[in-house]
Amino acid sequence: MNDVHFRVGIGHDTHRLEPGGPLRLGGGTVPHDKHSVGHSDADALLHAVTDALLGAASLGDIGELFPNTDPAHHGADSARMLTAVCERLRGQNWRIVNVDCIVFLERPKLGHHKNAMRMRIAELLEIPAHDVGVKAKTGEGVDSVGREEVVAAQCVALIERSSPASLTPDS
Numbered sequence: 775m776n777d778v779h780f781r782v783g784i785g786h787d788t789h790r791l792e793p794g795g796p797l798r799l800g801g802g803t804v805p806h807d808k809h810s811v812g813h814s815d816a817d818a819l820l821h822a823v824t825d826a827l828l829g830a831a832s833l834g835d836i837g838e839l840f841p842n843t844d845p846a847h848h849g850a851d852s853a854r855m856l857t858a859v860c861e862r863l864r865g866q867n868w869r870i871v872n873v874d875c876i877v878f879l880e881r882p883k884l885g886h887h888k889n890a891m892r893m894r895i896a897e898l899l900e901i902p903a904h905d906v907g908v909k910a911k912t913g914e915g916v917d918s919v920g921r922e923e924v925v926a927a928q929c930v931a932l933i934e935r936s937s938p939a940s941l942t943p944d945s
C-alpha cells in the first residue's frame with residue numbers, strides 16, 4: 775500500500791543592492807538603476823525558491839550544494855541551480871505541489887513583472903503557473919529594504935510523493 779507524504783519547506787534570501795541595473799529577479803531582469811550583488815547572478819527570488827525546495831526534501835541548503843567559495847559558481851545562472859535541485863527532487867520521487875513567494879523591494883513596483891516571474895518559475899519547476907504565487911512588498915521606507923539597500927525574498931514550497939512501505943521518509 776502506498777502512502778502519500780507531504781513536506782513543506784521555507785526559503786529566504788537577501789542580496790545587497792548596488793548602483794547600476796538591471797535587477798536580476800525571478801529568472802528574468804527587471805529594468806532598474808540598481809542590481810543585486812552576489813557570487814552567482816544574485817537572484818534572491820530563485821535562491822529563496824531553491825532553498826524552500828531543498829528544505830522540504832531535507833536536502834540541505836543552497837550554500838551547501840553551490841558553495842560561494844567555489845569559483846565554478848561565480849556568476850552562476852540561478853535558474854540552472856534551481857533546475858538541478860528540481861532534478862534531485864524528482865530523483866527521489868518528490869513532486870512539487872505549489873510554491874508561494876514574497877519579494878521585498880522598495881522600488882521599482884513589481885506589479886508589471888510579477889506575472890512574468892510566476893510564468894518563469896513555473897517553467898523552471900515544470901508545474902502549472904497557477905501553482906506558483908509571487909507577491910511583492912515594499913519596505914515602507916524603513917529598514918534595509920525601505921532604504922533600498924537590499925532585495926529580499928521568501929518562499930514556501932509544498933512537495934509530495936507516494937512512497938511504498940519499503941521507502942523510508944529520508945530515502
Ligand code: MG
Nearest residue numbers: 787788818821
Ligand atoms: Mg542568494
